[in-house]
Amino acid sequence: MKVDAVGSVAPCDLSSSKPVTPRDPAAAELTPAEYALFASVARVRRMYTGETLFRRGDLGTTMFVISSGAVELDFGEDLIAKRLGPREFFGELGLLIGDHARSADAVATSDGELLELRHEEFQLLVERDSTHVSYFLRRAIMRVVLNEQGLIRRLRRRNQDLESALDSLRATAHQLNQTEVLIRTDELTGLYNRRGLSLHLQERRRSGTLSGLALLLVDCDRFKQVNDEHGHLVGDRVLQGVANILRSVVGPGDLACRLGGDEFCLLVKAGDRDEVMRYADFVVATAHGLLQVPQSPPLICTLSLGACLLAPDADWNDWYARADAALYRAKRLGGSRVEWQDASLAPA
Structure with a gap:
């Protein structure tokens, strides 16, 4: 050897x-x-x-x-x-x-x-x-x-590949979430848009949680005058000011939405008319109070509201028609006020 x-x-x-x-x-x-x-x-x-x-x-x-x-x-x-x-x-x-x-x-x-x-x-x-x-x-x-x-x-390489794949999935999920936010959100105000409101109502209907809700339609008084006298940039700041008021009102499960132009809505939990009117009066009073502070150009305008309770067996078109009838009366009576629409009343 x-x-x-x-x-x-x-x-x-x-x-x-x-x-x-x-x-x-x-x-x-x-x-x-x-x-x-x-x-x-x-x-x-x-x-x-x-x-x-x-x-x-x-x-x-x-x-x-x-x-x-x-x-x-x-x-x-x-x-x-x-x-x-x-x-x-x-x-x-x-x-x-x-x-x-x-x-x-x-x-x-x-x-x-x-x-x-x-x-x-x-x-x-x-x-x-x-x-x-x-x-x-x-x-x-x-x-x-x-x-x-x-x-x-090999296991380390596979773990690294899995970690890379997970990172890619997280990035994709984040992008999807961001896309979902953009789809549901109004770019100017950050509130929900019409699509976001529609999806929210669909989710609540599927989960059977449409009862005990109220709709408040919100419209800016003489908003065209603001745009004509001060320009659209000032008009945008006014809309953002309205959005801030509405955002301060909503709680968990509530929703503030810009429907388009100078029209907004609030979907809030409320058991009766008095509770809904407390929300609505707060919005009108807050806008009116901000106007008392000297500001040029204006950063807010007075608001008119139409309010109603939601009937779970009805749909958005019915709820909107009733709240819009109340809003029309508020505008016709001079604005900066709230009008109520009972379910038993025909829309004006």
């Missing part, structure tokens, strides 16, 4: 006194000398195409060497399967550790023969040629280490 550079013993070929050429530590193939040694003690077993030799998770104590044919090892979890051929071995951890849970499904992909080595046969190998067995064990252990390291690297 010859001592190698690191002080370990290199095995000799059984048919020659020459040392065996060092092999790739990760190789699963036995040298001819190793194969001959293993074959001298192993049991021979036939295998047939499609036969499952063991399943992932099965406990095993047997190592296999392929004499002829091929075997595929499927590790699952989207990992790359391995295809083994003649003189390659697998299942060695079951032999070395005992009752080791198999890490792959082993399936024969062609007819052939296997060598089976249990603990008893392996002990015979140690007694017959400990040098070759020692060299094989070092290779087998190194192969396991390298395979596990490779598996860890």
Whole structure:
């Protein structure tokens, strides 16, 4: 025997006194000398195409060497399967550790023969040629280490890919949320728009929560005059001022909406007329109070409101018609006031 550079013993070929050429530590193939040694003690077993030799998770104590044919090892979890051929071995951890849970499904992909080595046969190998067995064990252990390291690297790469995919999904979800906000929201005031109001009403109807609500239509008095005298930028600031008043009124589950132009609405929870009128009077009084503060150009205007309770069995067109009838009366009576519309009254 010859001592190698690191002080370990290199095995000799059984048919020659020459040392065996060092092999790739990760190789699963036995040298001819190793194969001959293993074959001298192993049991021979036939295998047939499609036969499952063991399943992932099965406990095993047997190592296999392929004499002829091929075997595929499927590790699952989207990992790359391995295809083994003649003189390659697998299942060695079951032999070395005992009752080791198999890490792959082993399936024969062609007819052939296997060598089976249990603990008893392996002990015979140690007694017959400990040098070759020692060299094989070092290779087998190194192969396991390298395979596990490779598996860890693949899992890390897969985790990185998953994290990248999750980041992309989060970004896409954020963009969708932003798009949903834009679809539902009025750009100038930040309140809901007509589409947002329609979607909100659909959601409430599906959930059966339309009862106990009131609708307040809000219209700016003499808003065209503001635009004509001060320009549209001032008109936009007035609309934003109205939106701020309405925003201060709504609570959880309520909704403030700009229907278009200088027309707004409030959808609020209210049990009766008196409760609705408290909301409406606050809006009118707040706008009127802000106008008492000297401001040029104006940042607010007086507001007219029409109010009604929602009948859950009706629809938006009916609710709007009744609230609009009340709003029309408020405008006709000079504005800066609230008018109420009962369900029993026909719209004006």
